[in-house]
Amino acid sequence: MTHSDILIIGGGIAGMSAAFFLAKAGKSVTVLEREDQPGYHSTGRSAALYSETYGPKIIRKMSTASRSFLITPPDGFTENPILSPRGIIMTAAPGEEAKLDAILTEGRANGANVIALTPDELKARIPVINTDLIIGAAHEPDAMDMDVHALHWGFIRQFKSQGGTLITKADVSSITKTDGKWHVTLGNGQTHSGDIIVNAAGAWVDDIATKAGVKPLGIIPKRRTAVMVDVPADVNAHGWPLVANMDETLYFKEDAGRLLVSPADTTPTEPHDVQPEELDIAITIDRLMTATSIEVRRPGESWAGLRSFFKDGDPVSDFDPADNSFYWLAGQGGYGIQTAPAMGEYAASIICGNGIPDHMQKLGVTKDALSASRSSLTTGK
Known part of the structure; x- marks a missing residue:
């Protein structure tokens, strides 16, 4: 059994962006991806466009918060520009x-x-x-085409360079919690433990929650x-x-x-x-x-x-209302590529107990907007 501070289930753009920022913050992180390659289902099939005017209000704010990262990514992040002119x-x-x-x-x-x-x-x-x-x-x-592959694999490469572990063909069989630690058993019998689970499994997030004994949110x-x-x-x-x-x-x-x-x-x-x-x-x-x-x-x-x-069309990035060691990162509804830098940074900051990053607060990003317990998730409004 291997132990990490954080286990992330799902190696798409949501999981890998969070993994990058968490590793950057000094956390030991293991990402479990069920497919042969990360990003197979949604990330790899996106004709992504970066726009600050497209999508729900919280998406537009997180897109704006992602702008500087996408224009000027960290040194060595990618050999090719992530953005190119489109409009x-x-x-x-x-x-x-x-x-x-x-x-x-x-x-x-x-x-x-x-x-x-x-x-x-x-x-x-x-x-x-x-x-x-x-x-x-x-x-x-000024809206831009996005090189999805460059962005996704930039996160993966830099995550690995910071000591992060990405495991593919990692189909989750069961999830248990013992003595405050999560234990995730894969189909091949391997078990990985962690203090916190980040549920970034895309369309499968409710299935993962059910295996963990956590109430699904209705993805x-x-x-x-x-x-x-x-x-x-x-x-x-x-x-x-x-x-x-x-x-x-x-x-x-x-x-x-x-x-x-x-x-x-x-x-x-x-x-x-x-x-x-x-x-x-x-x-x-x-x-x-x-x-x-x-x-x-x-x-x-x-x-x-x-x-x-989710029912109200907005994403969730928050600890589960009933378990502060189970983090939901899901429901990005087709906007996950253009918001990935901000959503990953936001999730890492909340998980590390640092609150909302300053530049997002200035844009009016609130915890309520991304809360796993907001009333609209249960009322459907």
Whole structure:
């Protein structure tokens, strides 16, 4: 049996970002990842974009709190830039004026460069867009594409360089607690012990909680689909920002001369190696053809990934209400890549008893917003 200060279950972006900051704080940390390679299910299937205006309010704050790390990561973190120019345009339909105003106002208050666009200005930037049902848009030119692999493996490499241990093929069989210590037994019979468990198992966090005798919080794994589409020969999509509608039912972006399109679907499912469904692919194409003048005769390759949500749509980063040695780090709902530096730093700071980092407090990040006992988790609000 090996013992660590902290056992982290899950080697995706959530678990590895927390592992990096915990090891940096001097903790002995072991990460247990069930797959052959970390990041297989969600992290590795993300077409991530860094935006300070996209997602729920707490996500936007944590994205802003991640900005400096992503722009200037630690020495030796990665050989390639994590961020590269892209931009994002959020379109608003009639009745979404308040949402559009909130994106513009809050984004600017957080220091983001956000520009209001009229339908005509939007059309000038994205000629294929159908503006008949668009009353305006918010353009964040500084939003960036993210190199997910560079970020994830940067955390892994630096975690290991600080003495951290990453164990793959570590399928958790049972979890017990004896004399204040957690004991995690793997399918191969190995046992690892720790003072604290960090549950960062993505879609499987409730399963891990159940094995540990901890009450599940109600994580809901949801399927998200992406489809590649050819761009018409007379359309030059090079340099387009990502375009998403305000109600998050469609986004598309240019990718190597084609379009990557997603209906931003959130179909509840069981945690498993999820694959795209024919109906979701058809919905994706229909929404793209409604929103633009692009005709799609035959979709290209497609894939799906898991996104995990709590009832209110916000993530959880907190000790369990009934056990202050069991830490929940989950429910990031598709925003886990762009918020990873801040979420990892936040979790490490709370676990180490240091409270909320100063730069996050200045942005208005509160413990209540990420609490495992907030009322919205039980009421569904």
